[in-house]
Amino acid sequence: MIFTFFNRTVVSLSIISLTGSIKNKKIIIIKDGHYVPAVKLCSWKDNKKAAYTITFDDARASHFQISAQELKQRKMVGTFYLNTKNISNWSSWKTLFYEGNEIGSHTYSHPYCTKISEEVLRYEIKKAKIDIMQNIVGNIDVSSFAYPYGSYNDSIRKIVLEYHLSARTAVNGINDFNLKEEEFGMLKAIWATSPYDIDALNNIVLETIQRNGYVIYIFHSVSNKE
Known part of the structure; x- marks a missing residue:
């Protein structure tokens, strides 16, 4: 992230x-x-009170057509988690990366990680990472990962952290500042969907500031229709 x-x-x-x-x-x-x-050490960059990340899963066209443009207008960036199997045109994702957005891994084919063997899991992780490095980020490491469907367990977490620095779950919540090392592999997040509206999401930001914490929002399909 x-x-x-x-x-x-x-x-x-x-x-x-x-x-x-x-x-x-x-x-x-x-x-x-x-x-x-x-x-005296500050908790966050520039001595900010909290941190948040806006994430987008599944490599959808609306992410570079709408999401990235909305972020750019506000001088913001996001993290885009790609499952790479069905990506044929890499240029749009490469543009997002060079505009300052992060490209993270969402595996190769988006399986339930708890339903595949360790061998297949390692293939899914390594293949996606290689795809992203070869086609988008070059020699820069793919540091973050998002579990497809939020499906993981402790064994999977340990394997993922062999290849990435952090991994986002689908467990609802705000992350504390003083994360333990193992918690980098099970970061909590907020699904930006019903029952949350904009006021509820803003209230979560305020709570995060009060807690000196770190919140991650998850988006999938994005539309500019009313």
Whole structure:
């Protein structure tokens, strides 16, 4: 997803990776034998109070015809999860990527991950990742994944995280800032569909800000009709 992972880097005599678990704690660094003023870590990029990602599943034409254009008008970007089997024209998705959107994996053929063998699962994950890298992002890693149908279990989560940094589920909810390592493979999300309307979705954003959290919205087909 397009959001800042919970690592901050401070340069002293060496590079120190600082995790979100020590946010808001003061850190004293020795540089060339001298103390440097203490620093305070922010939770999110630019010291924002929360983070959110807008995601679109299934590589639908309406995503680049409508969704991406609406985001662009608002100077926003999103994450587009592609199941790559039926994509014949890659140019539109490549354009989205070069406009700053993230391209994530939604497997090759969109199976229920809990209903296939480990061998097939690994093929689905690797094939989609190769397709996206060869046709869209080049040598840039495909860092995020979305489980088709939200279908996963702990074994599947572990396999997915061998190939990706994070994975989004279909479990309803807001993610806390202090995620445990294993939780990167089971990020919660909000389906942007009935019974939610725009007011309800905005209220979720406000709740996320209050919680210093991270919310992910899921969209599928998008229409500009009333």
